[in-house]
Structures are given as C-alpha cells and as structure tokens.
Amino acid sequence: MAASLKPIIALVGNPNSGKSSLFNHLTGLNQKVGNFPGVTVEKKSGFSQIDGLGNTEIIDLPGIYSIYPRSLDEQIVAEVLLNHNEPTSPQKIVVVVDATNMKRGLLLLTQIIDLGLPTVLAINMMDLAAKAGISYDFIKLSQKLGVDVIPINARKGEGIEQLKKAIATCDNRKNQTIYQLPQEAKEPILEVRQHLGLDNNYEAYQFLQQPKSLDFLSKENQKWLDEVRKRSGIHSGKFQGAETILRYSYIQDLLQSATLKTADDAWKKSSFKLDRILTHKVWGYLIFFVVLFLVFQSVFAWASYPMDFIDGLFADFGNWLSATLPDGALTKLLAEGIVPGLGGIVMFVPQIAILFAFISILEESGYMARVVFLMDKIMRKFGLNGKSVVPLLSGMACAIPAIMATRTIDNWKERTITILVTPLMSCSARIPIFTILIALIVPDTTAFYFFDLQGLALMGLYLLGFIAALVSAYIMKKIIRVQERSFLMMELPTYRLPKASNVGLTLVEKTKSFVLEAGKIILAISVVLWVLASYGPGDKLEKAEEYVMQETANMRLTEQGLQDRIAAYKLENSYAGVIGKAIEPVIKPLGYDWKIGIALLTSFAAREVFVGTMATIYSIGSVDSDDQQTIKSRMQSEINAETGEPRFTPAVGLSLLVFYTFAMQCMSTIAVVYRETKGWKWPMIQLAYMTTLAYVSAFIVFQIFS
Amino acid sequence: MSQTAKSVASMKPGEMGIIAGFTDDFLATKLMEMGCLPGASVRFNFAAPFGDPVCISVLGYELSLRLDEASTISILN
Numbered sequence: 001m002a003a004s005l006k007p008i009i010a011l012v013g014n015p016n017s018g019k020s021s022l023f024n025h026l027t028g029l030n031q032k033v034g035n036f037p038g039v040t041v042e043k044k045s046g047f048s049q050i051d052g053l054g055n056t057e058i059i060d061l062p063g064i065y066s067i068y069p070r071s072l073d074e075q076i077v078a079e080v081l082l083n084h085n086e087p088t089s090p091q092k093i094v095v096v097v098d099a100t101n102m103k104r105g106l107l108l109l110t111q112i113i114d115l116g117l118p119t120v121l122a123i124n125m126m127d128l129a130a131k132a133g134i135s136y137d138f139i140k141l142s143q144k145l146g147v148d149v150i151p152i153n154a155r156k157g158e159g160i161e162q163l164k165k166a167i168a169t170c171d172n173r174k175n176q177t178i179y180q181l182p183q184e185a186k187e188p189i190l191e192v193r194q195h196l197g198l199d200n201n202y203e204a205y206q207f208l209q210q211p212k213s214l215d216f217l218s219k220e221n222q223k224w225l226d227e228v229r230k231r232s233g234i235h236s237g238k239f240q241g242a243e244t245i246l247r248y249s250y251i252q253d254l255l256q257s258a259t260l261k262t263a264d265d266a267w268k269k270s271s272f273k274l275d276r277i278l279t280h281k282v283w284g285y286l287i288f289f290v291v292l293f294l295v296f297q298s299v300f301a302w303a304s305y306p307m308d309f310i311d312g313l314f315a316d317f318g319n320w321l322s323a324t325l326p327d328g329a330l331t332k333l334l335a336e337g338i339v340p341g342l343g344g345i346v347m348f349v350p351q352i353a354i355l356f357a358f359i360s361i362l363e364e365s366g367y368m369a370r371v372v373f374l375m376d377k378i379m380r381k382f383g384l385n386g387k388s389v390v391p392l393l394s395g396m397a398c399a400i401p402a403i404m405a406t407r408t409i410d411n412w413k414e415r416t417i418t419i420l421v422t423p424l425m426s427c428s429a430r431i432p433i434f435t436i437l438i439a440l441i442v443p444d445t446t447a448f449y450f451f452d453l454q455g456l457a458l459m460g461l462y463l464l465g466f467i468a469a470l471v472s473a474y475i476m477k478k479i480i481r482v483q484e485r486s487f488l489m490m491e492l493p494t495y496r497l498p499k500a501s502n503v504g505l506t507l508v509e510k511t512k513s514f515v516l517e518a519g520k521i522i523l524a525i526s527v528v529l530w531v532l533a534s535y536g537p538g539d540k541l542e543k544a545e546e547y548v549m550q551e552t553a554n555m556r557l558t559e560q561g562l563q564d565r566i567a568a569y570k571l572e573n574s575y576a577g578v579i580g581k582a583i584e585p586v587i588k589p590l591g592y593d594w595k596i597g598i599a600l601l602t603s604f605a606a607r608e609v610f611v612g613t614m615a616t617i618y619s620i621g622s623v624d625s626d627d628q629q630t631i632k633s634r635m636q637s638e639i640n641a642e643t644g645e646p647r648f649t650p651a652v653g654l655s656l657l658v659f660y661t662f663a664m665q666c667m668s669t670i671a672v673v674y675r676e677t678k679g680w681k682w683p684m685i686q687l688a689y690m691t692t693l694a695y696v697s698a699f700i701v702f703q704i705f706s
Numbered sequence: 707m708s709q710t711a712k713s714v715a716s717m718k719p720g721e722m723g724i725i726a727g728f729t730d731d732f733l734a735t736k737l738m739e740m741g742c743l744p745g746a747s748v749r750f751n752f753a754a755p756f757g758d759p760v761c762i763s764v765l766g767y768e769l770s771l772r773l774d775e776a777s778t779i780s781i782l783n
C-alpha cells in the first residue's frame with residue numbers, strides 16, 4: 001500500500017460501544033456527511049488535530065458485530081474495509097470495544113487484525129467497568145494482540161490524547177495472524193492474491209467468502225471470483241462457524257491471562273429493575289404511548305413560538321425589501337419569491353430540531369432497543385420488523401434519514417415494506433402545511449383545560465398517517481411473496497443517561513443536512529414558481545392594467561380595489577394560472593381551485609413548498625398594500641369566487657390535510673428510495689400507491705364534509 | 707417434547723442453562739457470533755409482553771431474540 005502522508009482513520013466497533021461518543025469527541029462540530037466513491041453510501045466523517053499527522057480525517061462507520069455482514073449496514077462496513085486501496089479509503093483502524101462487554105467486541109477486533117491494517121484498540125466505558133469492578137492488564141493485552149491498547153472514557157473525553165498518540169504511531173509491522181485459515185482455502189487464496197494484487201491472506205479469503213460485498217470490483221473480476229469459488233468449493237459461510245468458535249476460544253484464553261478482576265451482574269441491577277417496568281405488558285406500552293404523546297405535544301407547543309417569530313420575521317423582511325429597494329423585477333423576485341420561500345424552510349427548523357432531539361435521547365438512553373423489543377411481535381403481523389419502529393419514528397422528522405435507517409433490518413421483505421410505508425408517517429415537512437390548515441379550520445382553544453385542540457388535531461393526523469402505514473404494510477405483506485428467513489438478534493444495552501453533547505451534535509448534523517437538502521429544492525422551486533406566476537403567455541400581463549380599467553370603468557372602485565383586481569387578473573393569466581386552470585377539472589372533486597392546483601403542482605417536488613407557494617400566490621400584488629399580513633391571514637381572507645364564502649372552508653381544509661397526509665410529494669424521498677432499493681421499480685410503485693391513496697381519500701373526505 | 711430437545715425457548719424467567727448446540731445451521735453462525743457458543747452459560751431473563759421476543763444473558767450481556775431463534779438453541783441442564 002502506498003504510504004500516504006495523511007492517513008484516513010476509521011472507527012469500527014459494535015453497536016452501543018460508544019463509537020459515536022468517541023467520534024464526537026475527536027471531531028466536535030467539525031463533521032460532515034459525504035459519499036464513499038464507488039459505494040453509494042454516505043459516510044460520516046470529520047477532522048481531528050493529531051500530533052504527528054496534522055489535521056486528520058476520521059470516519060465513523062456503522063456499528064457491526066462481525067466482518068461477515070448480516071444487514072446492509074454491516075455490508076457497507078465490510079465493503080469499506082475490503083476496498084482499502086482507494087485513495088479515500090481508511091488506512092488505519094480504531095476498534096472501539098465496550099469494557100463491560102469485551103468478548104463480543106474482541107471478536108471483531110481479531111477479524112480486523114487479521115485483515116492486516118494498522119489497528120488501535122480503544123477500550124471504552126472504563127468508568128462503567130470501574131463501577132462494575134472489572135479490570136484488565138492492558139500491557140498484557142497489547143503484547144498478546146500485537147496492537148496498542150488504550151483505555152478511554154469517550155463520554156468524559158478521558159484517554160483521548162493517549163489514543164491520538166497511538167493513532168499517530170501505529171503501523172502494521174507486527175502483522176499478527178490470529179485465525180489460521182483452513183487448509184483447503186490456502187491455494188485459492190494464493191490465486192486470488194496474485195490475480196487481484198492483494199497483500200493479505202485473510203483479505204483474499206474474505207473476497208472468496210463475501211460475494212455481495214464486492215461491488216467495487218469490476219464485473220470480470222467478480223465473475224472470475226465466482227469461478228474460483230465454484231472450482232475450489234470455498235463458498236460463503238462454509239467455515240464461518242468454525243472460525244467464530246476458534247476466535248472466541250482465542251479470546252477466552254487471552255482474557256483469562258489478562259483479566260485482573262471480573263464482576264458479576266450486580267452493577268446492572270438498576271437496569272434490570274427498569275426493564276421490569278419498561279417492558280411490562282401493561283406499563284411498557286402505556287409508558288411508550290405517554291412518551292410519544294409528550295413528544296408531540298411538546299413539538300407543537302414549544303415550536304409554535306419560534307415558528308411564529310420566524311414567520312413574522314420573514315414577512316417583515318420581505319415587506320422591508322420591497323419598500324426599500326428600487327421597484328423592478330429583481331426586487332420582486334427577492335421580496336416575493338426568494339424570501340417567502342426561504343421563510344418556508346427556516347420556519348420548521350424548530351420542530352425538526354425538537355423531534356430529532358427526542359429521537360436521539362431515546363436512542364442514547366437505550367430505551368429505543370426496548371421499544372423494538374416491545375413492538376417486534378406486533379410489527380411482524382404487519383409484515384414489518386421490531387426494528388421498523390426506528391425508521392417509522394424517524395419518519396416523523398424526515399423520511400430521508402428514516403429510509404436510510406432501514407439498513408439495520410436484515411430481512412429484505414421487511415426492509416422493503418418499511419421503506420414503502422415510511423413516507424406515510426407525517427414528516428416535519430408536513431408540519432407547516434398542517435399547522436396553517438389546522439389554524440384555519442380548528443379553533444385555538446383548549447379542551448378539558450389541558451389539551452390544546454389544535455395540538456390534538458395535529459396528533460390525529462399523525463395517527464392517521466401511522467394507521468395508513470400499518471394497513472398498507474399489511475396489504476404489501478400479502479402481495480409481496482418472497483421466502484427469506486427473518487430474524488432479530490439485538491443487544492439490549494444497559495440503560496444510561498443520554499449525554500447532552502451527543503444529542504446536540506446529532507441534532508445539529510441532522511437539521512443542517514435537512515435544511516441544506518430541502519433548502520436547495522425549495523429555493524429553486526420558489527424562483528421557478530415566482531417566474532411562472534409573474535409572466536404569462538401573450539401580452540395579457542402587460543395589458544392587464546388597461547384591461548381591468550376598461551372592465552371596471554363604471555364600477556367606481558377605490559385605488560386599492562383596482563390594484564387587487566389587476567393583481568388577480570395578472571395571476572390568472574400567468575403561466576402558473578394557465579397550468580393551474582388546466583388541472584382544475586381533475587382537482588375540483590377534491591374541493592380545490594386553480595390556485596390550490598398551482599400549490600399542488602409545485603409541492604409535488606417537495607411538499608413543504610405548499611406554504612411557500614401559498615405565500616407567493618397570495619402575496620403577488622398585495623405585499624406593498626398590506627404590511628403586517630402573514631401567510632395565514634392572507635389565506636384566511638381569500639374568497640371563493642363562486643360562493644362568496646371563504647375559500648378555505650372546513651371541507652376544503654380537511655380534504656387538503658388528508659391529501660397531504662397520504663401523498664408522496666417529495667423528490668428527495670423518491671431519490672433516496674431509488675438509491676436504497678437500487679432501481680426505479682419500488683419508488684414508482686410507492687409514488688403510484690400513495691398518490692392514489694391521497695386522491696381517493698381527499699375526494700371522499702370532501703364529498704362527506706361539503 | 708423429549709428431554710434431549712430442551713431449548714432456550716422453553717426456559718423459565720431466571721433459569722440458567724448451558725448451550726449444547728444448534729438445530730439450525732443458518733442461524734447457528736449468527737448466534738455464535740453474538741456469543742451463543744456451545745458450552746457457554748445462558749440465563750433466560752424475561753419475555754416481551756406477547757411472549758416473543760425473549761431476552762437472555764449470554765457472554766456477559768443482554769441479547770434479545772425471537773422465540774423461533776431461541777428454539778434452535780438446545781441446552782443441557
């Protein structure tokens with residue numbers, strides 16, 4: 001391997017080994033999510049200042065138990081570790097193990113050592129080990145394993161400096177082999193090494209064992225490997241059981257000589273006691289629902305203040321811009337297109353942040369694993385998996401990270417169904433739509449002195465999405481016929497207090513990437529929309545004033561009335577108006593007019609655009625005249641031309657709410673489903689079924705309530 | 707069920723046992739990676755409300771697995 005001046009360091013370890021805490025400590029706010037070249041997988045990386053290496057890139061890989069993958073998540077790690085000849089792939093590995101759970105962590109370590117990469121062992125959670133009364137002879141461990149062994153406490157940042165030093169100096173000169181490869185494999189391994197230019201036996205052996213983790217190889221090489229496998233009879237999984245037993249017996253001997261003090265489970269007593277309550281057949285579910293209820297009440301109650309503030313701020317800013325800047329197309333684009341569009345994104349940052357904070361607290365504390373445990377049997381009835389709970393819950397913040405979180409589900413069918421139904425969970429992009437429509441049709445009062453009525457309505461919509469997700473999953477379970485073994489093997493980690501900085505960093509990272517991703521789309525659409533709404537076919541727009549003056553010559557309109565008429569006429573004859581009118585026959589049965597039609601079309605790319613569109617459509621022409629108006633009051637004052645009643649009647653509002661609960665309306669989700677399912681089949685099926693569901697349900701709701 | 711076929715799935719909360727072997731090759735490799743090794747001691751902690759999945763202690767940590775999977779781990783006791 002070429003000696004690179006700046007090695008990339010990868011953190012590898014079991015789930016719950018505290019790997020992310022260590023990553024946060026090493027990199028702080030200096031994190032980003034990018035892509036591995038060749039592998040369509042995002043990589044979480046950051047930079048850390050290490051003496052002797054300078055500013056070094058650190059990669060945080062998903063938690064794994066073994067180099068032999070069971071789930072897609074684990075396959076990603078295997079792929080990154082095996083494809084280590086790219087300039088961007090890691091050259092040094094830090095294996096993180098939990099000091100209270102050494103054996104299982106060391107299994108992975110011995111595999112990594114055999115791969116021949118320079119490795120450091122970081123023994124984490126030394127505080128817990130001390131509390132439990134466990135201690136090890138680190139020098140002996142290091143001598144026997146041939147790698148540096150550094151005890152750390154990642155939560156408190158203890159041992160980090162020593163770890164950095166070890167990272168800077170570690171190399172693979174010792175080149176230890178722990179597992180002696182089977183005799184039958186020796187010859188094919190040699191052949192693979194020569195053919196593919198590999199420098200390590202165990203690595204070559206993994207090339208034979210893991211046909212699915214080799215996407216980075218050329219088609220010819222993959223085919224060639226298939227032939228070698230067939231010829232030599234070294235198929236995947238053949239010696240895996242024996243290998244595991246040998247490795248564990250090595251670990252058993254190793255720890256026998258290096259353990260100074262062992263402990264019983266006494267230190268876990270309080271965790272066991274908590275489990276009695278939290279997994280209880282009555283209390284367990286009750287507590288889970290109370291937790292969910294509190295999350296949603298607080299999301300709605302806490303976030304409403306910053307949201308109103310942000311909404312007002314952007315409205316004021318838009319008005320200020322149009323009042324200060326010279327009149328012209330560019331000013332209009334800024335004040336009526338870009339600023340309201342941006343306001344539409346920034347407005348729901350508080351809600352998405354609060355939701356991510358709660359999810360991260362539930363995961364950090366170990367409670368999420370119990371939720372999986374509680375829900376597995378129920379979820380399985382619907383073709384899902386206990387682990388589907390995490391994507392479904394995350395889906396309430398944003399479907400994109402949620403769909404990526406399905407990688408932990410090892411069964412293909414359960415994973416696919418989870419991906420298909422996750423967008424039915426009401427994500428935070430729906431919140432602004434829900435908030436505005438609910439504010440229009442549900443009175444702002446409290447019921448029984450405590451429950452916020454609008455909050456209850458919001459919760460009802462979330463429930464509706466959840467029920468739709470379960471029912472759809474059940475139907476898909478019956479339709480998709482694939483026989484594959486489904487299993488669930490998951491650690492129930494000891495409970496611990498979530499660490500504020502970990503929660504904070506997760507929240508910042510997720511919110512940031514969401515705002516940037518969604519922001520780009522929304523900004524582009526706002527501009528396109530503004531153009532569509534401001535220009536039209538022919539010269540009707542230029543002659544609007546003239547035409548309206550003529551029409552209304554004998555109506556004795558005030559100046560204001562005349563301006564509004566002109567604005568309305570302009571919008572009606574713009575490109576947006578023309579398109580909106582063209583689709584009006586299709587959406588009329590749902591209770592919508594062409595203005596809402598424009599919003600439906602633009603929000604097809606991203607549903608959060610709906611509010612921005614509403615802002616743009618209703619602000620055109622009236623921004624100058626009415627300073628303090630916000631989106632909501634503009635919508636409230638909109639009149640249905642046919643009936644003379646307000647445009648947004650309860651029936652229309654309900655119909656829109658139901659439509660947006662079920663409709664796919666998100667380009668980014670389609671893109672991520674395409675990426676995760678490796679094809680167009682599933683995203684198209686998903687788009688079709690969700691759109692049909694949305695249309696039919698909105699139709700029924702409108703017909704019943706109008 | 708005969709005496710030789712006692713499995714983790716038929717254990718009672720709090721009961722201890724020694725893993726004897728596996729009845730399913732596919733699951734065996736995965737279970738062993740998770741620390742369910744022949745000869746290792748296993749403790750049945752509790753079952754989820756509907757009896758499935760179950761939580762066991764093995765190799766010094768708590769593992770949850772489905773009843774179907776637990777029934778492939780045969781024990782001596």
